[in-house]
Amino acid sequence: xxxxxxxxxxxxxxxxxxxxxxxxxxxxxxxxxxxxxxxxxxxxxxxxxxxxxxxxxxxxxxxxxxxxxxxxxxxxxxxxxxxxxxxxxxxxxxxxxxxxxxxxxxxxxxxxxxxxxxxxxxxxxxxxxxxxxxxxxxxxxxxxxxxxxxxxxxxxxxxxxxxxxxxxxxxxxxxxxxxxxxxxxxxxxxxxxxxxxxxxxxxxxxxxxxxxxxxxxxxxxxxxxxxxxxxxxxxxxxxxxxxxxxxxxxxxxxxxxxxxxxxxxxxxxxxxxxxxxxxxxxxxxxxxxxxxxxxxxxxxxxxxxxxxxxxxxxxxxxxxxxxxxxxxxxxxxxxxxxxxxxxxxxxxxxxxxxxxxxxxxxxxxxxxxxxxxxxxxxxxxxxxxxxxxxxxxxxxxxxxxxxxxxxxxxxxxxxxxxxxxxxxxx
Ligand code: KE4
Numbered sequence: 001x002x003x004x005x006x007x008x009x010x011x012x013x014x015x016x017x018x019x020x021x022x023x024x025x026x027x028x029x030x031x032x033x034x035x036x037x038x039x040x041x042x043x044x045x046x047x048x049x050x051x052x053x054x055x056x057x058x059x060x061x062x063x064x065x066x067x068x069x070x071x072x073x074x075x076x077x078x079x080x081x082x083x084x085x086x087x088x089x090x091x092x093x094x095x096x097x098x099x100x101x102x103x104x105x106x107x108x109x110x111x112x113x114x115x116x117x118x119x120x121x122x123x124x125x126x127x128x129x130x131x132x133x134x135x136x137x138x139x140x141x142x143x144x145x146x147x148x149x150x151x152x153x154x155x156x157x158x159x160x161x162x163x164x165x166x167x168x169x170x171x172x173x174x175x176x177x178x179x180x181x182x183x184x185x186x187x188x189x190x191x192x193x194x195x196x197x198x199x200x201x202x203x204x205x206x207x208x209x210x211x212x213x214x215x216x217x218x219x220x221x222x223x224x225x226x227x228x229x230x231x232x233x234x235x236x237x238x239x240x241x242x243x244x245x246x247x248x249x250x251x252x253x254x255x256x257x258x259x260x261x262x263x264x265x266x267x268x269x270x271x272x273x274x275x276x277x278x279x280x281x282x283x284x285x286x287x288x289x290x291x292x293x294x295x296x297x298x299x300x301x302x303x304x305x306x307x308x309x310x311x312x313x314x315x316x317x318x319x320x321x322x323x324x325x326x327x328x329x330x331x332x333x334x335x336x337x338x339x340x341x342x343x344x345x346x347x348x349x350x351x352x353x354x355x356x357x358x359x360x361x362x363x364x365x366x367x368x369x370x371x372x373x374x375x376x377x378x379x380x381x382x383x384x385x386x387x388x389x390x391x392x393x394x395x396x397x398x399x400x401x402x403x404x405x406x407x408x409x410x411x412x413x414x415x416x417x418x419x420x421x422x423x424x425x426x
Contacts, residue, residue: 004048008036029376030395031384040067042406045392053392054415058402060394061209061241062266064325064354065315066406072270075311076304085302092306099313100268100276103248106258110278111287112301116240116265117145119275120203122295123261124149127201127234129293130283135199137191137233138162139182141211141368141398144203144238144263148173182208183217183367188224192231201234201261202227206251209241209400211371212357213350221257228260234283240265240275241400244313246353247322254353270312272305321405325354328412329403333358335416343423345378354403371398378426385422391415 002010013019018026020034027034035047043066045055058064065072079092093112101107113119124136124147136149144150148169152162162177164170178195180187182204192199206221208214228235237259242251244267252258261279268274278284288294299305333349333356340347340358349358350365359365360382361375379397386393394401 005036006033008048009033012036024394024396024399027395029397030380032387034395035387035392042066042068043404043411051390053387053390054407054411054418055392056401056403056415057392057394057399058404059271060266061245061355061400061402062269062271064245064267064321064402064404065270065312066404067271069270069312069315069406071315072308072311075307076272079304079307082303084304085299087298090301090303090306092303092310093301096268096274096301096306096309096313097276099310099317100264100278103244103313103317104250104252104262106252106280107262107278108281109284110264110276111284111295112306113275113277113295113297114273114299114302114305115145115275116238116263117147117275118295118297119240119263119265119277120144120150120236120238121147123236123263123277123279124201124203125295126277126283126286126293127236127261129286131200131232131234133198133200133233134176135178135195136176137178137180137188137199137202139204139208139368140179141182141214141371142203142205142208142238143210144205145240149177150203152177152179181367181369182211182214183220185220185223185227188227192227192233196231199231199233201236203236203238203263205238205241206255206257207242207246207352207355209355210398211368212359212365212374212398213352213355213400214365214367214371215350215352216255217366221251221255225257225259234260236261236263238263241355242352243267244316245355245402248316248320267312267316268309269305270308272308273299273302274305274309319405322353325403325405325407328407328409329354329356331409332356332403332412332415335412336419339416339419339423342420343426345423345426355400357397357400360397374398381426382422385425386419388425389418389422391418391422 153165243264246254265275
């Protein structure tokens with residue numbers, strides 16, 4: 001007898017490619033079909049079959065306060081009867097922009113957009129305009145959204161030039177993107193040396209979250225800053241995940257490295273569609289209508305999205321939960337590794353504050369090549385077994401898990417107990 005989720009997935013697959021609006025949700029790299037979620041509150045999601053899950057995906061990061069946080073819901077409810085969108089200026093845009101600037105003072109000016117993809121693609125366009133150069137350096141395994149310039153795989157062998165990683169991305173778009181290796185400054189120096197004077201910017205996830213979590217090696221981010229300065233390129237931090245995740249000041253404050261431009265998303269919208277890009281005023285003032293670099297958006301700065309983002313950031317500033325959720329994440333990671341060792345499963349874990357990844361089948365993961373050695377088949381079986389025990393994990397080995405303020409010691413203990421039951425079924 002199919003579950004209601006399976007029936008929904010069949011219907012979804014008849015009207016949307018893969019049955020989803022974002023590929024990873026289709027559970028292609030893990031087993032089974034995705035639960036269809038009906039509601040969520042705190043750390044818990046409930047699917048259409050009434051099954052409840054402790055959630056560690058947090059809608060891929062935005063829900064640092066958990067699902068349907070009272071303050072966030074109230075903020076949106078308070079606004080919604082006064083209009084959903086104006087397509088005009090409104091006071092809350094200023095409030096959200098200033099909350100971001102107050103916590104990340106290196107962002108002197110910013111523009112609100114609707115997604116992380118828009119944020120990174122706009123920052124890239126601005127960097128190219130500001131430098132008059134076309135080249136961009138990115139890292140294998142880092143994801144910056146689906147703009148053409150970022151859907152680039154490593155070129156063959158010694159070539160630093162990228163090749164399209166998706167059909168539809170043209171060779172023209174790919175030719176300006178160079179691939180370096182995360183945590184390997186010599187690979188970045190090579191890109192610069194082979195293309196001196198042609199690199200507009202380097203974009204990096206200051207903590208990699210899209211090949212699983214990989215922290216920057218000691219000196220790596222500072223090294224990127226120095227190389228960009230040496231070669232007249234701009235440094236872009238893609239803080240779509242790390243912004244307000246590592247702390248109120250994001251990765252820039254956490255690691256003490258100041259980028260020229262920053263892309264934000266996820267948490268700054270509190271679960272509603274918000275992205276932002278910003279940084280040095282001299283650069284941002286090049287954006288239309290003050291300058292000539294064009295970027296626009298019908299729903300940019302949407303009043304409901306701003307309300308959710310404002311309530312989220314204000315709550316984070318009031319509660320400063322970072323130490324507590326990091327401690328919960330450490331408890332989860334330590335307990336997980338102990339459970340896996342007890343089950344005789346080789347695994348390692350990377351964690352920065354409340355974001356982390358358990359890599360299966362490997363001893364350590366410090367870069368993309370290490371991550372790619374993970375046992376994704378074992379992860380898929382683990383994922384299915386955990387889902388069966390009511391724990392909702394990212395449906396891919398190469399994603400981050402997140403702990404929110406809605407998690408607590410009891411929930412972590414329950415998760416570890418569920419894990420011990422799940423591991424017996426592998
Ligand atoms: P969006 O366009 O999905 O809002 O943001 C793109 C993006 C940019 N930069 C980083 C570092 C990101 O992690 C993302 C999006 N993250 C993925 C999950 N790792 C979103 C989930 C999905 O694609 O469905």
